[in-house]
Amino acid sequence: MTTKTATPVIFIHGLWLHATSWNTWAERFAAEGYAPIAPGWPGDPDTVAEARETPESIADHGIDDVVAHYAGIIRDLGTPPILIGHSFGGMIAQKLLGQNLAQAAVAIDAAQIKGVLPLPLSALRATLPVFKNPANKHRAVSLTPDQFRYAFGNAIPADESDALFEQWTIPAPGKPLFEAAAANFNPHSPAKVDTGNQTRGPLLLMTGGRDNTVPEAVVRATLKQYRHSEAVTDITEFPGKGHSLTIDSGWTEVADTALTWLRSQGL
Template identity: 50%
Template sequence: MTTPPVVFIHGLWIHSAAWQPWQELFAAAGYTTHAPGWTGDAATPAATRARPEALAGIGVAELTAGYARFLEGLPARPIVIGHSFGGLIAQKLLADGLADAAVALSPAPVKGATKLPLAQIRSALPVLRSPKNKDRAVVLTERQFRYGFGNAVSRDESRKLHDAYAIPGPGRPIFELTAAKKDPQSPTKVNFSAVRGPLLITGAGADHTVPEVVSRQAYGLYSQSPSVTDYHVFPDRGHSLVFDSGWREVAQHVLTWVGRA
């Protein structure tokens, strides 16, 4: 039986290089994998940090369109696996019929998600503190990264993850999230009733950037969907769950789910 390709989509502030261990795990299981970066990303974290202006002003629609073009160039419809904003994009691609199945790991809120925990607000402040950041690329300090991503690992590990994978991120997607409630054409909108392939949404119990209650609400928005939607919680994990030292637990759960999807 031929396995579908697997495409990994990273989230805001993290380079696609963080997916390398996942790619090796999935390749060993017989999958062909891809981890293309966002529009504006360079080939390495260091090169991306050197050109933050390349990411300035890019929003969810442009990011989704870039991945749609990539998926359309593959020999078969893939399985898409996304983290954070990558999880939001994965849901959109699945609903649009461009993927056979999708996994959304601590996904950024879709339009219709109304939960707004204080931790999530604090995690977004590096962007939202200035309206000018809508058209800029924003860099997280080590301290900001520690709160938003590395709070469930040691301080030393958080620092190493920041040094290895953190990159500038466009501010526009965060502003699009905050405007979604009043924007009927929000780029964060997903067709919850689409007939589509299976979807797995996961939450992380210690996540500050996308608190678990937000992931759970996203799952609830699919309650009337005619298609398979599953949910899983990693209770003690933070937003770095896909690329910190505990990545294998998450990846193995996803790999098992993909094998059944």
């Protein structure tokens, strides 16, 4: 009798959250028979405390660096994983899926890819802590509790937002935001995704209806970028959720929706 090997799942965090913010998701997916891992971005220390103490280790990593980092992790696995990414992690997951390095991907409130034109004012305000100084392209930038509450925690009680800020936030490299902002003016932008790939695995886009950082209009415009591919591309909306939907008290609804969708794809 042969034992079926558990399908690997790689969780990819976005800006300002540490990889350990995926711990509850990893436990849920392991209980469902998957083999989850949540590696950090290049330069990310092992703990939130270390990341806050050494922001220079995180600084100046761009989109291509992060994609190459996770592509190396995938090669070491020896089998294509399922990818689940949040925010910029959702963009990274889409790029890797477009390169046929994954079986499937779930992109949750994914940062805007090249070709997506809507730039809502709330998204500009959420990222202003980075863009207010051009030198931040090569630095790591931290949020204040108030900035986090606007960018992540606007759909949850203020005390919950503040607790999540204390538990999970780390400095974030400014470079990916500058790269994404210039994507539609750069024919070779690292934010470009192979949305026309016909042979890639299925993709689920998730959007929080109250997300200030990646508003629903951005995610729906992302969906349109895939219109020339016949590969499975689905979208799910959580009307009352903001950008904190992967870490706040309602995370189980999001995780279970991802699990149900993966099962529907035979994964």
